[in-house]
Amino acid sequence: MWFNTGGSFVSFPLQDFCFIIGLRCSGDNKRSKFDAQFCRIKNDLFGHIPNISPSDVTDLLCNSALLSDRDVVNLASLFILASLMFITSYKRSVEESLMVLVESEEMNTYAWGKELFAFTISSLRAGLKNKSLTIECEDKPYIAY
Numbered sequence: 001m002w003f004n005t006g007g008s009f010v011s012f013p014l015q016d017f018c019f020i021i022g023l024r025c026s027g028d029n030k031r032s033k034f035d036a037q038f039c040r041i042k043n044d045l046f047g048h049i050p051n052i053s054p055s056d057v058t059d060l061l062c063n064s065a066l067l068s069d070r071d072v073v074n075l076a077s078l079f080i081l082a083s084l085m086f087i088t089s090y091k092r093s094v095e096e097s098l099m100v101l102v103e104s105e106e107m108n109t110y111a112w113g114k115e116l117f118a119f120t121i122s123s124l125r126a127g128l129k130n131k132s133l134t135i136e137c138e139d140k141p142y143i144a145y
Contacts, residue, residue, distance in 0.1 A: 014117050023113030031115070034097040034104070041074060041099045051093040054083040078102045085112075086119055 003010050018025030045060060045067075046052045057079045064072050081102070082094045101107060 014114065017117045017120070018113035021113060021116070023116060024109070024111050025113035025117065027109065027111040027114070029111035029114040029118070031095070031097040031101060034100040037100045039096050039100045039103075041071075041078070041103055042096060045071065045075070052099075053093060054079060057082065057094065074102050077107065085116055 003012065014025050042052065046056065049056055057075055060067075061072070061075050061079060064075070067075070078094065078099060081098055086098075101110060
């Protein structure tokens with residue numbers, strides 16, 4: 001995506017995004033491979049709730065006296081991902097693949113930067129698709145500010 005800022009065209013590539021936010025931008029970022037796996041967090045901690053929202057995660061964290069340290073860390077990570085990094089709606093359900101990933105060994109090596117970049121670009125495009133700010137120039141879409 002290109003931006004026209006003060007008459008200059010500027011692009012914001014994945015590598016710059018990941019450098020600024022400090023998250024990994026190389027490797028696999030396909031959460032779909034976690035979809036069919038058993039989710040201990042969902043079954044053991046949220047077994048009675050069919051659609052878990054970020055507010056459900058918050059409620060459980062606030063009442064975490066009986067949880068193990070590992071569960072508290074996993075829930076805190078899940079809260080950060082679902083409520084701060086991939087914000088869509090506080091009432092929207094947390095994806096099960098995210099819950100599986102949080103408790104997996106791949107949590108610390110997952111390409112979070114790559115996924116967050118794709119999410120950010122998708123959100124920008126969706127938010128600006130009906131705006132007159134998007135212009136085609138030299139075969140590159142850009143946003144004029």
